[in-house]
Amino acid sequence: MHNNETIFSKTRNLLGHIKYRSKVNFFRYLASQINLKNKDYSKDNYKLNEVWKKSLNEMRNFGITKLPTKIFLPFDINKNDQIRTTNDELKKITSQLKVDSNLPNPNKFGFSLTLLDINSDFFLKKIFTKELFLLIKSYYGKKFSLRNRPHLRLDLKEFRKEEKEHNYFHLDHCERQVHMVILLNDLDENSTHTQYIPETNKKNWLFVNEERKRKDFQELVSKYKEQYGVKKVIGKRGDVFLFDAGNGLHRACYGDTRGMIKLMWAQFRKYAHWDKNYLTKKIETNEKQGFIELSDKSLKELKENFWDKEYFNLVNKP
Ligand SMILES: [Fe+2]
Numbered sequence: 001m002h003n004n005e006t007i008f009s010k011t012r013n014l015l016g017h018i019k020y021r022s023k024v025n026f027f028r029y030l031a032s033q034i035n036l037k038n039k040d041y042s043k044d045n046y047k048l049n050e051v052w053k054k055s056l057n058e059m060r061n062f063g064i065t066k067l068p069t070k071i072f073l074p075f076d077i078n079k080n081d082q083i084r085t086t087n088d089e090l091k092k093i094t095s096q097l098k099v100d101s102n103l104p105n106p107n108k109f110g111f112s113l114t115l116l117d118i119n120s121d122f123f124l125k126k127i128f129t130k131e132l133f134l135l136i137k138s139y140y141g142k143k144f145s146l147r148n149r150p151h152l153r154l155d156l157k158e159f160r161k162e163e164k165e166h167n168y169f170h171l172d173h174c175e176r177q178v179h180m181v182i183l184l185n186d187l188d189e190n191s192t193h194t195q196y197i198p199e200t201n202k203k204n205w206l207f208v209n210e211e212r213k214r215k216d217f218q219e220l221v222s223k224y225k226e227q228y229g230v231k232k233v234i235g236k237r238g239d240v241f242l243f244d245a246g247n248g249l250h251r252a253c254y255g256d257t258r259g260m261i262k263l264m265w266a267q268f269r270k271y272a273h274w275d276k277n278y279l280t281k282k283i284e285t286n287e288k289q290g291f292i293e294l295s296d297k298s299l300k301e302l303k304e305n306f307w308d309k310e311y312f313n314l315v316n317k318p
Pocket residue numbers: 166170171172245250
């Protein structure tokens with residue numbers, strides 16, 4: 001009887017999974033799992049040095065790494081009146097970093113977000129480096145692209161009325177999305193931060209229904225949490241983290257105010273929130289994360305650091 005039940009529940013899970021996947025991304029998922037190569041890319045005889053190689057190995061082995069670099073904005077996030085003071089500071093550095101608009105009043109989740117212009121020197125000189133390219137390229141082992149326009153976000157404790165369901169451990173579509181987080185203020189365990197279960201980027205999720213609130217999925221999460229522990233994306237202002245949010249279990253943990261800049265890379269347009277009807281749809285919904293217009297000057301500079309146009313395919317306005 002017991003066996004029959006197990007077989008029954010396994011079959012039911014598998015069918016549910018296929019139904020869910022076929023609706024969402026079954027074939028994309030399959031395609032995304034192949035050819036994750038172990039080749040370390042180099043270009044024009046330029047190779048990652050030992051510290052960057054160590055970071056690449058951490059990405060491969062654990063799905064998360066703190067990069068051997070610091071990226072600062074020339075101001076800290078204030079303890080009080082954070083939105084106004086951050087807007088004032090951002091205005092002083094428009095020659096380095098252009099923002100779309102002032103940070104708005106926070107939403108019910110306490111988020112205040114503005115989009116960033118990657119034609120800014122901040123991105124061209126500090127972020128899209130040869131090292132970052134070779135690391136991400138080596139991790140994917142194939143084509144990838146920036147997924148959205150990068151954003152700067154404040155998660156403000158005093159305005160948070162509700163928590164997003166990102167606080168459940170989950171996967172971002174199982175398609176090896178790589179996220180970069182740059183800390184704009186010091187974060188400790190009591191701050192809002194991302195938690196990540198190392199090594200889960202190497203798990204095969206094919207026979208798992210990863211709808212985050214499912215009981216069986218959360219049981220699996222508990223098992224992996226026990227087995228591998230939890231890494232916290234906390235540290236000092238200027239610290240930069242990279243993690244595979246696509247295939248590695250992660251969640252947001254809400255606490256004291258966090259400021260961050262976030263970039264995301266992916267393999268498929270589906271998650272880039274961009275399509276040919278982009279303008280009509282997105283302007284209606286007031287979501288402008290979709291596309292980027294790269295100037296010829298920016299494209300030239302990016303290319304010098306190996307970031308050819310194709311690595312912006314998902315977001316570059318045709
Ligand atoms: Fe996520």
